Amino acid sequence: MSPDGRDTTALAALDLVGPALAAAVGDDRWRAPSASLIAGGKSNLTFVLSSPAGEVILRRPPSGDLLPSAHDMGREVRVQRALADTAVPVPRILLTDDGTLTGTPFYVMERVRGLTIRDELPAGYASTPAAKTELADALVDTLADLHAVDAATVGLGDFGRPTGFLARQVRRWTGQWERSRTRDVPEVRRLAGLLAERVEAVGAGARTSIVHGDFRLDNCLMDPGDPATVNAVLDWEMATLGDPMTDIALLLLYWREPGDDVLPMVPALTRDPGFPSRAHLARRYAERAGVPLHDLAVYEAFAYFKFAVIVQGILARTAAGSMAGQQFEEAGAGVAGLAREGLARLGEQE
Template identity: 55%
Template sequence: MSGDIRDLVRLDRLGPRLAEVTGEEAWRDSRAELISGGKSNLTFTLTSAAGELVLRRPPTGALLPSAHDMGREARVQRCLAGTDVPAAPIVLYDEGELIGIQCYVMEKVPGHVIRGELPDGYATTAAERTRMAFAFVDTLAALHAVDPEAVGLGDYGRPAGFMERQVRRWTGQWEASRSHDVAEIDELGRRLAAAVPVQRRSTIVHGDFRTDNVVYDAADPGRINAVLDWELSTLGDPLSDLGLLMLFWRDADDGDLSLIPGVSQLPGFPNRASMLERYAAASGADLSDLGYYRAFAHFKFAIIVQGVAARSAAGAMGGQDFGDLDDEILRLAQAGLDHI
């Protein structure tokens, strides 16, 4: 384990606490490895003779206001236990005593986290790929069907005025993290602020629902074992999640998103229209305003990309380097303007 990772994880403090809460003394002698793919909070696999766990902590350096709240992530995962939304069980949450900043440790859920390619021999047929896709969109519909009050999340956010606040929030994040002017981002933000649709439903929203934030069952492509990365979750308008799904779910003739490699463009996967039809059937949602939410998804993700670029340039991403992302930000803004 490198010195950099040792400083980020502080196993000299974390290991003994894990031994206490799990009853497994083997955690006093453990090691950590940064999981590739994380663009915001840092995620590590912790390994000992007792098995594997997963640690989540914020990036290093200056943090944007309201971002990287580990307590919220741990809370929503605990509250979803027993619902139709699978979430990794929380082992430990700490306010900062152990590693100097908020963090939590969760069980490592078995299965595949799928990014730019399918595992060898996995979901090789069109039927399996359809089941894989529909399990994904059905899980989002299941999340939006959870009653927040019933699971102890009635105060997890303020759903009234959600999209107005989201546009303001992400505009503020843009002002805080941008490295140069992008007129298209500014114009998209103005148009979004001026045309917020009437909110028809209020639910738990994930905020970053994509295929590399779920764990697929290794034996059954039609089963999801856990939804991960609850950093942006809150109470709000569920169509904001669906707009993001439409951005991340790439059709065969779409270009890739450089930070979010996916598999949906491969032969045999349903296209966006089929995914929308499946969601509408499961949720009963009115999707007539979806163009707005797709535009907002491009706006939000462009600003997330800018934040990744800024943290990477500042050396706050655990040594990960994502290269020059300026062209990606511009393309996202232009596509967002097309949608709105």
């Protein structure tokens, strides 16, 4: 059962998915799998499907009305297939459907073994400052490796519109805000206006790469035996071709430091002693990617704006009952706080 008591079998459409998966992988043991919802998913719904053949992962959008361009299953599938033979570790896609089979787009991928690290480290894992730095460096290096992939070579040359990317992103997320907001938040409105004024010049000479769109520690699976290894990068629903500086800025937002406020739905683990600073991550990225981080403060301000809109969207879907019973109402007060942090990055004070 899902957290709100709904039938997980129905949510995952197992009566239809099971036979299709069995046919796709050539193993009849998948004809009647069971499913469990992975707790903590705040966007697309993620299920573990189990059978005598093992375990795999099914991803599908939330139920209910969705914002335009959100929860694109085909996008996730395409980028993961394209990256399969690159230095970026991704799970292998086993089955995909555009909604014809079940009425809802979904895909099934292999289950990669690894640690999803959110609020605490497993006992004895990355227990020294040196090991914590290795973990951070592995994360940053994986992001830089993604940005180094030649999109055209892996079949993603038409995966997005990189020209004018940053300005278009500000417009897109401003539109998402207008569609999902339930009240006026002056800080968000002000931050959106300032970004609209500043990003044209900042983004004019930007690099172009494959962009993950939500790259963070808990969207990666870390190797259980080696904190210096990322076993898989997950959650590609916002991937595109664009400005890689948006990825590193968002990672820095997620990387909380001692004394930082706890952000809604963002693990605060990295505030603990021994983790390296955001400045370390930025230097490591610049060295690995071989690029200077010009105008980083503006990109960070955009990251806070984008995440404020994401939080508001989750709140709106939760209120509409589209998050399989998961509850995130406590995040409501954080939207204005996120916008204030973004304003601070621009040297603005409320």
